[in-house]
Amino acid sequence: MKRYLALSLICILSVGAFAYMYYHSQGILSRTHQKVLNIMNQVQKSELELDKDILRLRDFSLLDYDSVTKQVQTLEYFCKVQGPELIAVSPETAIYFTSYCSLLEQKFLAVEDFKSMNSAYKNSLFFLHDKTLNGAQSKIVSGLYQSEMQFAYAIMSYSLLSDNMSKKTAEKNFKHLESSSARNISIAYHGRKLLELQEKKEAAVRQIISPFTNEAFEKLRNSYFHSYESERKVAVFYQRLLLLSCLLLLFLFFINVLKIWKSAAALVKANTSLENRVAERTKELTESQKTITEQQQSLAVSAKMSALGEMAGGVAHEINTPLAVIRLRTDQLLESLQEDPIDREFFTKALSAIDQTVSRIGKIVNGLRSFARDGKNDQMSSYSVSQIIDDTLSLCRERFTHRGVQIDCLQLADIRINCRPSEISQVLLNLLNNAYDAIQNENEKWVRIELSESVQEVHISVCDSGKGIPLEIQEKIMQPFFTTKEIGKGTGLGLSISRGIIQNHGGQIKIDNSVQNTKFVLTFPKTV
Amino acid sequence: MFTCAILIKTLLVYASEPIRPLPQQMNVKEPFSKIQLGFLLFNEKKLSAKNTVSCTQCHSLSRGGVDNLAFSVGIDGAVGNINSPTVFNSGFNFVQFWNGRAKSLEEQIDGPVQHPKEMGSSWPEVIAKLNSDPNYRTRFKAIYRDGITVQNIKNAIATFERQLVTPNAKFDRYLRGEIKLSELEMQGYNRFKAVGCIACHQGQNVGGNMYETMGVMGNYFKDRKTPLTEEDLGRYLITKREQDKHVFRVPSLRNVELTAPYFHDGYAQTLEDAVHIMGKYQLGQQLSKKDFTAIVAFLKTLTGEPPAILKKVEK
DSSP states (O other): OHHHHHHHHHHHHHHHHHHHHHHHHHOSOHHHHHHHHHHHHHHHHHHHHHHHHHHHHHHSSOOOTHHHHHHHHHHHHIIIIIIIIIITTSHHHHHHHHHHHHHHHHHHHHHHHHHHHHHHHHHHHHHHIIIIIIIGGGGOOHHHHHHHHHHHHHHHHHHHHOOHHHHHHHHHHHHHHHHHOSSOHHHHHHHHHHHHHHHHHHHHHHHHHSTHHHHHHHHHHHHHHHHHHHHHHHHHHHHHHHHHHHHHHHHHHHHHHHHHHHHHHHHHHHHHHHHHHHHHHHHHHHHHHHHHHHHHHHHHHHHHHHHHHHHHHHHHHHHHHHHHHHHHHHHHHHHHHHSSSOOHHHHHHHHHHHHHHHHHHHHHHHHHHHHHSOGGGSOOEEEEHHHHHHHHHHHHHHHHHHTTOEEEEEEOOOOEEEEOHHHHHHHHHHHHHHHHHHTTTOSSOEEEEEEEEOSSEEEEEEEESSOOOOGGGTTGGGSTTOOSSOTTTOOSOHHHHHHHHHHHTTOEEEEOTTSSSEEEEEEEEOOO | OHHHHHHHHHHHHHHSSSBOOOOSSOOOOSOHHHHHHHHHHHTOGGGSTTSOOOGGGTSOTTTTTSOSOSSOBOGGGOBOSSOOOOSTTGGGSSSBSTTOOBSSHHHHHHHHHHOTTTTOOOHHHHHHHHHTOHHHHHHHHHHOTTOSOHHHHHHHHHHHHHTOOOOOOHHHHHHTTSSOOOHHHHHHHHHHHHHTGGGTSOBTTTSOSOEEETTSSSOHHHHHOSOOOSGGGBTHHHHOOGGGTTEEEOOOOTTGGGSOSBSTTOOBOSHHHHHHHHIIIIIOOOOOHHHHHHHHHHHHTTOOOOOTHHHHHTO
């Protein structure tokens, strides 16, 4: 979660950084710069044209102020609209721009003044020319006409030269004209006007064509180029930075791609080797599994062998006791044959005891026979449970009694179940032997077998006087090779094999914890 | 070769003349809807405080662009203090108003709308009134992105005003070599030039491109014998320079036949009066009777056709 937060933050920051760099890399666009160059050329041209027009208007008679007006309007448009938008981009340039425009303003005033004065001047000049040099010949009054003529020439040269000498001459001639004229007031009027206007007009012209505005414009232009250069440098710098960052990003990207590709290849390789190892292991395991199964089988066989061995030992013991009885009785009989008279009652009692004992041995042998059969391949068939219990007891009763272990058998019912009797007997014997081993050191030694039934089940329970099996190991005892006996004394297979047999019969083997003593319960479903 | 000769003759005629003909057709780059909107606004009485005065009251489109009064009448019958110049061909003047205080037709509109004796309104009022009219709202929205604003109103009206051109005056046709003037008219033009009227009344608009003192050669105001008004000071009101006292914009002489009375104070009732006064006070000359008739005849040739745009917008 934290990683994603950090990653997204980095993403946003880098996007912001890129946008910032891109924005600054634009600087003054070349299009705008070109526009500005064009405008500045136009302004310079307009000023030049204006000056030329003014001079032309001063010197020649053709009067049409439209062109001058157009130049002025172009320059005004520059000052009001184009300049502020495009040129006054930095504070420094703005200052030069303002000073240039204010100089232009003054120039414009001078232009307007020039127009007014020029028109009035030209009118008076033409009037004078008209009246004196052209039109008044018919009304020659010699002296007067002379003064008018002289003044006309003087004023014309003053108009062309505009110097003090010409001015003085013109003024002198005018005074002469004024004093001598009553005829034509208007001539004097015009003359005065001419002198007045000539000076002012020339001053206006001088102001218009003075280089002040040109200098200011040059300063403006230089300042603009200066700021343009610095802006351009900044823009270029950011462009380069942007390019570098892009390359870096691309580089990182490629490195990552390479890494991913390599790790993908490694992954594939690791996968294949893993697959191989797994296959090998599986093979090993299958083989070990086989070995184990074989070993289990041989162990089962050896367990059964040892059980058989045990049982053989038990059976031997069982047979020994009746055999000892027979021997005792036969010894007694042999002894009593020496006596005279023969005690017939004693002989009958002893021989019937021998007979009983022989039957007992027969019973044991029978029980053994039925046990020894490997009943695994038998069909299940209906047998009396009581019979099975009896048969089993006969194999071990003597041993138990010899050690002082009391056996009780509670048969609450006589039931038949579908089973393999030898196998059931094996299970019972196993339980009995376990009980026998467990209560060796107890004060009370008894084993109780109960046979009972419920509605659907048959219960055989084997209870001994032991203290019960601790809960922790109750599940474990059913597992193969688990034993609490000393090494060499038990295989640990008895209960697991028993469980297998009971489960084959559709039953269960459980420990009943409701009593303090150890109680194993076998449960079988009833046969219909 | 014949056409070549005519072309050369045409060029020669007016290439060297200080007066040039008006263009016969305006290059209209603006959409017609804007011109029509300008026309509507020009006739719109809501531009005034009590919805009584529109531009046409002083610049009537059917009377040569003027009201033929010495001083115009504004809101509540208030009489102004200066003669209304014609709106026809006003786009060719280099400044607007007699004292040149407006540099463009757009700027000029500020004057009458807010003048207490003319329309007596204010821009917020005007905008509110126009906004309440759905017709104006839709028209403005169709042309301008930001709807009804001061700038857009001015732009629409000025665009319309620029179309009010009166081409094909008799004199213009003469300049183009299409016709010949009568002998009297020709003489009038020659005298116009010789006497010196041409010094100020020159250019495409026969005037309207310079300032000049009223009374170059004599004190017009003293001889007028009526009290001096503020307007009589002319350009001095704007520049505050002594030399600009009584300096006015030189008016255009086009359609002068229709725009009586003349001068900033409407003092001259007839053309003859005007020529007489101009001759005396501007040229310092006593013109002969022959000169008068000739010059007046010439001036009458400067009347052009009514603006063609009016027929289009009135549909």
